[in-house]
Amino acid sequence: MPARDFFHSVMRIGPVQIGTHRDRHGRTKHAAVCSSDDCGWSADYSSRSAAQLAARTHRCRAR
Numbered sequence: 001m002p003a004r005d006f007f008h009s010v011m012r013i014g015p016v017q018i019g020t021h022r023d024r025h026g027r028t029k030h031a032a033v034c035s036s037d038d039c040g041w042s043a044d045y046s047s048r049s050a051a052q053l054a055a056r057t058h059r060c061r062a063r
């Protein structure tokens with residue numbers, strides 16, 4: 001799970017936060033991270049639209 005410190009331009013869709021960070025190769029990644037501690041879901045995407053789509057369709061298991 002990426003540290004919150006990596007995030008820039010964070011937006012929120014439901015329980016999921018979206019932000020950009022750089023991977024170890026210096027490429028910008030768009031990460032979607034569920035803010036629920038009981039869920040812990042996170043994923044990296046190469047485009048912001050893909051991350052937003054994943055956030056909208058995320059089925060949070062904490063509910």
Ligand SMILES: [Zn+2]
Binds near residue numbers: 015034040058061
């Ligand atoms: Zn979740």
